[in-house]
Amino acid sequence: xxxxxxxxxxxxxxxxxxxxxxxxxxxxxxxxxxxxxxxxxxxxxxxxxxxxxxxxxxxxxxxxxxxxxxxxxxxxxxxxxxxxxxxxxxxxxxxxxxxxxxxxxxxxxxxxxxxxxxxxxxxxxxxxxxxxxxxxxxxxxxxxxxxxxxxxxxxxxxxxxxxxxxxxxxxxxxxxxxxxxxxxxxxxxxxxxxxxxxxxxxxxxxxxxxxxxxxxxxxxxxxxxxxxxxxxxxxxxxxxxxxxxxxxxxxxxxxxxxxxxxxxxxxxxxxxxxxxxxxxxxxxxxxxxxxxxxxxxxxxxxxxxxxxxxxxxxxxxxxxxxxxxxxxxxxxxxxxxxxxxxxxxxxxxxxxxxxxxxxxxxxxxxxxxxxxxxxxxxxxxxxxxxxxxxxxxxxxxxxxxxxxxxxxxxxxxxxxxxxxxxxxxxxxxxxxxxxxx
Amino acid sequence: xxxxxxxxxxxxxxxxxxxxxxxxxxxxxxxxxxxxxxxxxxxxxxxxxxxxxxxxxxxxxxxxxxxxxxxxxxxxxxxxxxxxxxxxxxxxxxxxxxxxxxxxxxxxxxxxxxxxxxxxxxxxxxxxxxxxxxxxxxxxxxxxxxxxxxxxxxxxxxxxxxxxxxxxxxxxxxxxxxxxxxxxxxxxxxxxxxxxxxxxxxxxxxxxxxxxxxxxxxxxxxxxxxxxxxxxxxxxxxxxxxxxx
Numbered sequence: 263x264x265x266x267x268x269x270x271x272x273x274x275x276x277x278x279x280x281x282x283x284x285x286x287x288x289x290x291x292x293x294x295x296x297x298x299x300x301x302x303x304x305x306x307x308x309x310x311x312x313x314x315x316x317x318x319x320x321x322x323x324x325x326x327x328x329x330x331x332x333x334x335x336x337x338x339x340x341x342x343x344x345x346x347x348x349x350x351x352x353x354x355x356x357x358x359x360x361x362x363x364x365x366x367x368x369x370x371x372x373x374x375x376x377x378x379x380x381x382x383x384x385x386x387x388x389x390x391x392x393x394x395x396x397x398x399x400x401x402x403x404x405x406x407x408x409x410x411x412x413x414x415x416x417x418x419x420x421x422x423x424x425x426x427x428x429x430x431x432x433x434x435x436x437x438x439x440x441x442x443x444x445x446x447x448x449x450x451x452x453x454x455x456x457x458x459x460x461x462x463x464x465x466x467x468x469x470x471x472x473x474x475x476x477x478x479x480x481x482x483x484x485x486x487x488x489x490x491x492x493x494x495x496x497x498x499x500x501x502x503x504x505x506x507x508x509x510x511x512x513x514x515x516x517x518x519x520x521x522x523x524x525x526x527x528x529x530x531x532x533x534x535x536x537x538x539x540x541x542x543x544x545x546x547x548x549x550x551x552x553x554x555x556x557x558x559x560x561x562x563x564x565x566x567x568x569x570x571x572x573x574x575x576x577x578x579x580x581x582x583x584x585x586x587x588x589x590x591x592x593x594x595x596x597x598x599x600x601x602x603x604x605x606x607x608x609x610x611x612x613x614x615x616x617x618x619x620x621x622x623x624x625x626x627x628x629x630x631x632x633x634x635x636x637x638x639x640x641x642x643x644x645x646x647x648x649x650x651x652x653x654x655x656x657x658x659x660x661x662x663x664x665x666x667x668x669x670x671x672x673x674x675x676x677x678x679x680x681x682x683x684x685x686x687x688x689x690x691x692x693x694x695x696x697x698x699x
Numbered sequence: 700x701x702x703x704x705x706x707x708x709x710x711x712x713x714x715x716x717x718x719x720x721x722x723x724x725x726x727x728x729x730x731x732x733x734x735x736x737x738x739x740x741x742x743x744x745x746x747x748x749x750x751x752x753x754x755x756x757x758x759x760x761x762x763x764x765x766x767x768x769x770x771x772x773x774x775x776x777x778x779x780x781x782x783x784x785x786x787x788x789x790x791x792x793x794x795x796x797x798x799x800x801x802x803x804x805x806x807x808x809x810x811x812x813x814x815x816x817x818x819x820x821x822x823x824x825x826x827x828x829x830x831x832x833x834x835x836x837x838x839x840x841x842x843x844x845x846x847x848x849x850x851x852x853x854x855x856x857x858x859x860x861x862x863x864x865x866x867x868x869x870x871x872x873x874x875x876x877x878x879x880x881x882x883x884x885x886x887x888x889x890x891x892x893x894x895x896x897x898x899x900x901x902x903x904x905x906x907x908x909x910x911x912x913x914x915x916x917x918x919x920x921x922x923x924x925x926x927x928x929x930x931x932x933x934x935x936x937x938x939x940x941x942x943x944x
Contacts, residue, residue, distance in 0.1 A: 266890035287712055287886050288737045326712065329744035354748055 265320065272315060273308050273559055275566030276627040277655050279315035279688060285323040289343075289433065295322060296431060297405035300684035303431040305345065305372030309379060310569045311655030312688035313426055322431060324374055330354065331434055338439040339397060344374030344432045349550060356445035356545055361495070363440040364392040369550040374432045379652040380424030380613040382604065384471040384493070384549075390607020391615050393423030395438045403430040403679060412609075420668075421675030424610030426651060426690060429679040444497025445545045447471075452538030453531065457486025457583055461619070464603040470494050471548070473602055477527040478586065478595035478623050479520075485590055486583070488601070489534050493548050506553070509560040517561055518626055520593045527597055562626050567596070568655055570635045571622035573604055573614065574647035581645035582619055585638050589623055594631045598624040611672035612695075614650045622653065632656060651689060659694040673698050701751075701778030703727040705769065705820070707758060707813060708786035710737050712885045713835070716904035717783060722750035727776065731758035731769060732786075760786050760812030761804065770819050782820055783833040783907075784813045789850040789887060802849050809853035814860045821864065825871040831911050832868070832875045834861040838919065841879070841928045845943050865916060877917040878907055881924035896923060 265282035283304075286292040301320040314321070328345035338360050342351065349369020351362050366381040375381075380393040389395075399410040399422060408430070412419045422429045450469070454460045460474055471493035480487045516522070552558050559567065574582050589595050599622065606617040625631035635656050642649055648665035649657055663669050676685075676696055683696060690696055704721055706714050709730035718728050722745035730738045730745070730753070738755035745753040756769055773780055787809040795801045817832060824830040839847050840854030858877055865875035880903050882894045898921050906920035919925040931944070 264886075264890040285886070285889055288710070288734065289740065290734070290736065329740050330747040331740065331743060333747050 270307060270315070271566070272311050272313065272655070274310035274568055274627070274653075274655055275559055275562070275564075276568055277312045277315060277566075277688070279312070279317035281316045281318065282320045283323050284320070285326055287326045289327065292322070292324075292327060292431070292433065293402065293405055293407075296402050300404065300430075300680060300682070302427050302685045302687050303344070303374060305375040306347070306370045308368050308371045308375060309652040311651075311653065312692065313379065313651055313654075314375075315688040316686075317688055324372060324431075327433070328372075338441065339436050340439055341398075341434060341436045342373050343434045344372060344377075346373045347371065348373065348376055349546060349553065352545060352549070353445075355439060356442060359441055359443075360439040361442040361545075362437065363389045363395045365549050366392075367550065367552070369546060369553050373435055373437070374427075377423055377432055377435060378425060378427045380608065380610045380615075381652065382607075382615050384473040384491075384602065386607060386615060387467075387472070387603050387605040388470065389440070390605060391424075391609055391613055393609030393613065394607055395440075396423065396435050396609070397438055398436040400433045400435070401430040402433050407433065417671075417675050418679065420609070420611050421672050421679065422610070424608070424613040425672065425676065426612065426687065426695070428676040428685050428690060428696065430685070442495045444495065446496050446498040447493045447543050447545050447548050448496050448540060449543055449548050450492045450538065450540045451534045452490050453487075453534055453536055454490050455487050456484060457586070460486050460488060460490070460601060461579055463490050464601070464619070467492060467603070473600060475530070476586070476599040476601050476621075476623075477531055478589050478599035479524050479527050479593065481587075481590045486586060486601075487531065488599075489531065491548065495545065496542065498542055506556055508556040509558055511560065512564045513561045515563045515565070515626070517563065518596050523595065523597055530597065562596075562624075565627045567624050567626050568631065568635060569598075569622055569624050569653040570638055571620060571650040571653040572638065572642040572647050573616050573618050573620040573650070574642065574645045575616065575618045578645040578647065579619055581641060581647075582621055585621065585641050588634070588637065588641075592630070592634050594625050594628070594634060596624040596626065598622075611668035611675070612651070612666055614648065614652070616648065618647065620650075622650075651693075654689070654693075657693060659692070662693050662695065663699055669695070670698070702781055703729070703752075703773065703776040703778065704781045704783055705729045705731060705756075705773055707731045707760075707782070707784045707816065709741060709755075710734050711785045712900040713880065713883060713903050714783070714785035715741055716900040717785070717907060718745050719748060720904050720908055722746070722748045722753060725749050725751050727752035729754050729756050729769070729773065731756045733757070733759055760808045760816075763812070763815050766816050766819050769816075770823065773820070774823060779829045779831075780820075780824060780827065781831040781833070782817065782824075783835075784817070785835050786813050787835070787837070787850075787854070789847060792845070792847050792849065795849050805849050806853045806856070809850060810857040810860065814857065817860075817864060821868060821873075824873045825868065828872045830873045832861075832864065832873065833878060833907055833911065834864075834875065835878045835880065836861070838879050838881050838924050838928050842931055842939070874911070874914050876907070876910055876915060878903070878910070879917065879919045879924065879928075881919065881921060881927075896921060896927075 271278040332341040469492035476488040742753040839851040910918040
């Protein structure tokens with residue numbers, strides 16, 4: 263297999279790696295590759311920080327291993343190669359009445375990546391995390407395929423789900439799909455005037471999918487204002503999908519400067535009438551709102567950006583409010599800020615979700631933003647919450663054990679699965695995840 | 700529409716992308732090539748994505764004895780039969796320079812093998828009075844160049860063959876399309892230096908289907924290659940022979 267010298271980065275583009283990449287197109291090639299030596303697998307690199315980076319090493323690009331292997335129309339269990347994109351799974355099976363129970367914010371994420379980060383969707387409070395719907399995985403260790411299930415190999419299963427690829431290469435997985443009425447979504451949007459109202463609405467929401475957009479530049483009385491989106495899946499006729507757009511080059515650094523973001527957020531807030539509105543859209547629109555603009559990460563210019571995402575327990579909502587206030591006062595936030603209610607569902611030792619509220623905010627990669635994120639991380643840890651590895655590029659290793667109480671179990675399992683540390687990535691090294699404390 | 704595709708060289712990434720597109724619209728696909736394990740996986744994938752029928756068939760361009768069996772199998776399918784040819788091999792030119800025995804295999808894979816197969820298939824399409832043949836050539840076949848002139852010569856032969864076949868089958872209502880891909884992001888080009896205007900296999904596959912729909916004769920993918928090759932063809936030979944492009 264040919265190794266290609268590549269310079270690549272995560273979605274945030276603030277960190278980059280120089281690595282030799284192989285991209286097998288057939289399963290036989292993947293197995294042959296792992297016979298010689300183990301190396302981490304990567305997908306479409308939609309994690310923001312360095313979860314997919316292996317600077318100075320090697321990695322296996324799984325994106326061409328994207329076949330659907332099997333589907334049982336009785337049970338709704340689909341077997342797919344790890345390179346299948348979650349959006350592809352949606353467009354293929356939704357018209358037949360099945361849908362992946364958990365869909366992350368981008369349809370470009372691969373199934374392998376969804377497992378390795380145990381991703382959650384806008385319906386986490388109902389269905390839990392992605393890994394909870396995985397019934398079986400084919401894991402390649404030293405050129406051999408090992409079957410991993412929650413019942414027969416529970417320890418390895420929990421170490422692999424949300425395990426950042428540290429137990430082996432996920433070659434394929436069986437996922438229990440969920441019946442759905444069709445491939446359309448009834449979407450209700452309403453304005454929310456402030457923080458307290460937002461939390462009440464999120465707590466009381468009964469719809470299948472719920473997410474809040476927050477104006478992270480609003481201060482004082484308006485702190486925490488935003489738009490609540492609620493969606494229910496339905497059937498109907500889809501209008502022809504609009505063509506996707508592209509950001510062809512890096513935007514200048516002032517493209518997301520304070521006055522522009524303030525103006526954008528004001529307009530975005532007023533886009534929804536004060537009485538709210540309901541519309542019917544193709545299913546991909548509300549699930550993957552940003553996928554319509556290819557390479558939107560270039561809007562942050564060549565320096566890239568960071569996303570901060572944390573979750574805090576329900577009773578720590580005031581701490582989250584303090585964080586939002588700090589963000590608003592800093593004036594550093596970008597238009598992208600999301601608030602969600604999270605359920606308790608999680609499937610792996612290092613899974614992110616916990617019962618509580620999760621806040622995600624994008625910041626341009628600037629020194630003052632980096633400093634702010636550092637403070638937010640501390641506030642998260644103090645509130646008994648945790649940060650999300652799929653988004654992180656900045657956290658220090660000190661607070662990880664506090665945030666992830668099952669870290670030790672994960673370390674034991676990964677030490678057994680990969681004693682040589684051959685699968686370690688930049689994120690794993692930065693956060694010293696595999697170093698027992 | 701009751702269309703059936705025989706796809707030669709179906710382990711290639713362009714062929715896979717193409718098979719997936721026609722499978723999604725409900726056509727039947729026969730995936731022909733040498734790696735049966737891989738072909739069976741692709742057939743599974745196509746079937747689950749909506750193909751009316753998907754089957755892996757053993758095909759080796761260098762073994763013409765096997766061709767008739769495939770044609771016989773296709774004859775059993777009702778309705779319109781189409782063929783898409785994605786076979787070819789491109790050994791490093793320096794390897795060929797060192798061992799001219801490699802020429803025969805390159806020409807068989809890229810030209811005479813598929814031509815032989817199409818020659819056997821043509822009467823069936825003529826008889827039904829419909830059908831499409833997609834032949835994949837290459838921009839390398841437009842002019843002999845330092846880097847890959849044996850592969851280029853084989854593809855140039857295939858272009859000429861396709862143009863003759865178009866002349867013959869056009870009278871019977873069968874459409875022949877010549878596709879000339881530029882640089883495509885496949886296993887063949889992975890890690891090569893100096894690539895320009897690289898597109899993914901999905902882009903070539905969708906360009907092909909658009910060209911089939913419009914009944915185009917020759918299509919470059921992506922389209923700027925039409926003009927790049929126009930310029931390259933216009934360079935006078937006394938100058939061209941000194942260039943290494």
